[in-house]
Amino acid sequence: MAGARQRQRRARRQLSGQRRRAPQELRDAGECVQLERKGDVQCSNCDETHILVCSCDGKFYERWTTAPNKIFKPRLVKELGNHDIVQVACGDYHSMALSKGGNLFAWGLNTHGQLGVGSQDPHIPKPHLVKGLKGIPLAQIAAGGAHNVVVSLSGAVYSWGKNKFGQLGLGHTEDMDRPSYVGALEHWKAVFISCGADHTAVLSKDGLVYTFGAGGAGQLGHNSTRNELTPRVVAELWGARVSHVACGRQHTLVYVPSLDKVYSFGSYEGQLGSERKANQLIPLPIDLLVDNKKFCQEGTSQNVTETTAEGQESIIELFFKKRNSYPLNGIATLQRKEVKAWISNSSSQCCETIKKNIRLIFSSEACINGSFLDKRGKHFKTSKEISGVDMAEVLCFYKKIIKNAAVYQEVQKEIKNLLPSLSSSPISPENFRVYLILPFLLQQEDVSTCCTLKLLAQAILRLQQKDLQTLECLWSNLETDLFKNLIIIFKRVSLYSLIRLLDFAEQFPKEIEALEILQILYQVNLRAGCRLQDNDFYMPEMEQIVFLFSRMGREVTMLLKYPCIFDVNCKMLIHHLKCNALSLCFNICPSSIEVIQKEWIFPVRRECLLHDIWNHLRNAKNKQFTCFLRVEFVGEEGTGCGLRRELFSVAAKALCDPQSGVFRHFPSRLVWFPEQASSHDDTFLLAGTLFGMAMYNHCWTPFPFPKALFKKMQHVEPTLDDLEELIPAVGRSLKNILKEESEHKLESLQMTFVQMEEGGSVVELKKNGANILVTKHNRKEFVDLYVNYVLNESIRKPFEDFMQGFIRGCPAESWKIFLPVELQVLLLGHTDYDWQLLKKNATYMHYEESHQTIKNFWTVFYKLPEEKKKKFLAFLSGSDRIAPYGLEYFVFSIEDPFCQNPDNSYPSARTCNCTLLLPRYSSEEILEEKLLCAIEYSEGFGLM
Structure with missing residues (x-):
């Protein structure tokens, strides 16, 4: 502490020595006179011992004096020679200058951090940039004894330096060595500021005056000598609409244009030409004749009319012109x-x-x-x-x-x-x-x-x-059109960045900046309620770019960070490429490298399907899940992807059978996790693994899960709408609670913050919930807690097990790029059937489309009820769900097997390649009978 005081004293002595030096040559005096010509702008501290002068030829000077009329030598501030200075301010021993380019510079004594540069050096003789205000468009700067205050073009106030009396307005008395935002003035936008030795006055755009800091001489105008640590409105001036304010060392002046009066408060000691000696604690008009011309009444304090009394400085001129460096020039802005x-x-x-x-x-x-x-x-x-x-x-x-x-x-x-x-x-x-x-x-x-x-x-x-x-x-x-335009701008530069990676074969950087911005904008759009559609973010070129990257042997994992730019087809392409890459192994021979796709041979028996599946999964090594499944039904012929789909379809139906007791069933025909699950039971771990394997093997499986599951998988919070999908009656009831206008009716329901579980136990939704009634005031909280309990808290353990299994079953992280609704379709398949597309995409082997058997088949098929058509789809492909990409891409073949005795054979199917083996029949009736028999026979395998 003693060392700090010594440094402060040395710094003051150094500055005092500078200001006491008298000129030795007449040339110096002439230079001083030259500075005081018309067009020069000067600013001084409260005692006019420290003066800054901006000359009309653009030069910037600093000078010190011990008396107003004493000859002194000005110092050219060479360090600011390249800056066009528009405003200056003087403290007791420090200076500030604002350039037209918007930079604020400070130099001089820094014992209280009044330079705002974050340095502990007690004296900085050369101008330093105040970096803490970088980028803020300043309207005005002001210096006190050892503190500074500035105001921005939009009325924000910042302060720093000495704060012993609260003159920074920050609510405390700690000195600040960097600019701090005066939050207490946030709602009272300032247009002008002025500083005394240890107090500050702020004029708001509404004409109110706020003061803070030292009040011992009444200079704050609050009818008190108390210091104020935060800005406080001068109540005596309420409604007067002040247009100008100026601070002396221990006094304050304000001008009210509607009354053409200057009011003062604080310490006088005769320096204003007044006979009063006592401190003035409240604003009172100054009893002086002032120029009849009024100040500008715009409330912006940008201009002041000059006095017409030549050679006589009026009170207004003295304090509003010289002390505050009028006219105030601003930083450069576009005009x-x-x-x-x-x-x-x-x-x-x-x-x-x-x-x-x-x-x-x-x-x-x-x-x-x-x-x-x-x-x-x-x-x-x-x-x-x-x-x-x-x-x-x-x-x-x-x-x-x-x-x-x-x-x-x-x-x-x-x-x-x-x-x-x-x-x-x-x-x-x-x-x-x-x-x-x-x-x-x-x-x-x-x-x-x-x-x-x-x-x-x-x-x-x-x-x-x-x-x-x-x-x-x-x-x-932003307005929707502007927000959409912003997306287009960053999509364009994103495409440019990706093409460069292709053209120059550059390695992927850690991030592609423009794509990163697009993903952020996508999240902004989600939080704003999806003003734009997902396809507004899609980049149609991405499918080709992904394909080219894969052809070049380049990893596309980096692109998974930006899922918003891909449509669902492109996402599926990426997912397939990623899974295919994981499933490959390289057999290195002396002469070549052989690429082999790994397979996991998966034999199961239909009569104990789940038992066999669980055994395989429990005994599997993690690396086996990177292999594609090759399913074999014991005792049956056939291989291929159709059998994989059949395995997942039959297993899902078995797991979701109410008799299995695995999932909870609701009238909505959807299933959900049980509220109570044994910590030792691995059923949900295995079910999740099976679900993940379906994703990895490009299969879909008919688990009747609600949308809430897929939201949770992608870390999106489920909502009341999701609860209503699962339990419609409860969802509607909760919505009615939110809509109810009658407080009495709500209270009559006697609802409390509890939830009844299936076993009859009561769970409190919050602490002491059983004793808290649901009212209009807290009903939103009640509904949110209810939804969270049903869809999150009550099923936490089984869902965590399920997700752990899913990640194991699908080692390709590319599944994360899908939106919840896309993931739902990808895993469950479509249920929107356009049977005309099925016919349109059919191919024929050993048949012509015009053959009578083919005509008979389509006639019979279109006559089938909707449920029978779905069962035929399951008979043909292994699942009654449509592939995620839709029936328009679903291709199946009708083939003549050349049977010896076609009348005694059923139509059969190869689910591995979706081929219908259709013997030639003589009539529609026979074909219909045989087709129905084939469908019913296949139901015994559990496909429907």
Whole structure:
């Protein structure tokens, strides 16, 4: 502590020595006079011992003095020579300067962190960038004795430095060495700020004045000498609509234009020309003659009319002009008249000026964030949900500059140079505007724009998770057309990135940035209630790209991270490729490498099918699940995929038989896991394994599971609609509870937060639930807990076992790319039957389509009832469900087996290749009889 005090004293002595040095030559005095000509802007601290001067020729000076009229030597601040300074502010021993490019610089004493650069050095003589405010479009800066406050274009206030009296407005008294957001002013957007030695005053856009910090001299105007740690409105000025505010060392002045009066409060000691000596605790008008001209009544404190009394500085001029560096110039932002000039001018001289202006704005994150503001006042509502950007203006600007190739290229060049430097940890919602604006300025379809968009995607992915969530929220609040356009933009650059990987045979990077953004946008769309359809995210080129990657022998696993871009057919292609790759083994011989597809020979007996399946699964090694099944029914002929489908179909029907007692059955004809499951029973582990094996072997199986299962498999929370699908009566009852308007009727039901299980036991849905009545106030919580219990909590153990088995049975992780509804169709098959497609896709062997037997067959088939048609499908393919890709892709063959005695033979089927062996018959009646007999005979195998 002692060492810190010594460093502070040394730093002050160093600065004091600088300001006491008197000029030695007349040349120095002349230089001082030159600085005080018309057009110069100067700012001083409360005692006018420290002055900053921006000369009309663009030079920036700093000077110290011990008396107002004493000759002194100004110091040219060479370090800021390349920056166009638009605002300056002086503290007691430190300085700040804001550049037109939106950068804030600070230098001088830093004993309280008042420079905001995060350094512990007590004195920094050269200007340093205040990085904590990078990207925030600042409207005004102000310096106190040893603290600083700034306000953004959208009214956000940030403070740092000394905080002994709460002058930072943060609710505590700890010094801050970096800018901190004054959250207490979030809903009272500021348009002007001023700092005293140890207090701060803020003017809101509604004309209210808030003060905080040291109040010992009454300078806060709260009729008290108490310090305030957070902003507090000056109640005496309520309703007066103040337009200007200025702080002295221990006093405050405000101007009320409607009354044409200046009010003051705080310590005087005669310095304002007043006879009063005592501290003034509340605002009272100053009894002085001031110029009759009024201040600007716009409430933005951007301009002040000058006094007409030459040589006499009025109270208004003294405190509102000199102390606050009027007029306030702002950072560079895009203006319509500038854009018009950019587009219309083509001379070389103008081109250089245009390039300079473009560079000034589009090389600055702050200037971009300060442009395109919603002028209807919405930018003052900027938050994590509202960007404050007028997107119509952004699109209008793009349409204009795209007409001039040179201008567009210059804008894009500056954006490209800026993107790598964007902050990864923004401190303000205003920082996020750049991420909304830039994609819509990069819509042109060319290679250069795609490269720039890749850099933008990288900048977005550098954001910390909490900041990325803010951007996602802003994305979700975009208009639907803009959101859709954003997806199109990133789809284009994603395609460009993938084609590069193909053309240049580059290795897959850890992530493809544009695809990563698309997947994030897809999740945003889901959370926003699916404003866009899934197919809006599909990239139709992906099927060909995946195929080309596989032809080149390149792994497509990387693409599984971005399932939103694939339609279901492309997903199935990826899944098949992945499973096929896992099932291959390489037999290396001296002369060649032989590629063999591994098979798992799976013999089972129909009379004890489940018993044999469970034995195989219990004794299997994990590597066996990477092999495709070759099912053999003991005592029967035939092999192929049809027998695999038959195995899964028959096993599923056996497991779902109510007599098996494995699953719970509901009137909806759906099954669900039991509430109670033995921890030693491996039934659900085995059932899940069987389910996973069906997925791996490209089979579908008729488990009558609800959609809730497939949501849970993909980590999507089931909803009340899912419960209603499983238990319709309960679902409707819960929906009625949510709709009930009568509190009395709800209470009369005497419902509590409990759930009755099948065995009669009562489960509390929350702690002490049996004693909590369901009311209109808590009914949503009750319904949510009820749904969660039935679909999650009550079946936790059997579902976890089921999923453990599924992952074992399907070692290819490509199943995760399917949406829940796609996974449901893929595993259960379709139940939408278009029998005309079945006929359309049929092929014939040893038959012509015009043969009478073929005509008779289709006549008989169309006469069958719907259930018989489904049973025929099971007889033919091994399952009464349609393949996931639909009947339009289902091909079966009708073949003449050339039987010796066709009248004595049934039609038969080879389920392995979906072939119907159809002997020649003489009439429809005989064919119908034989076909029905064949279907009924096959029912004995448990296919239907």
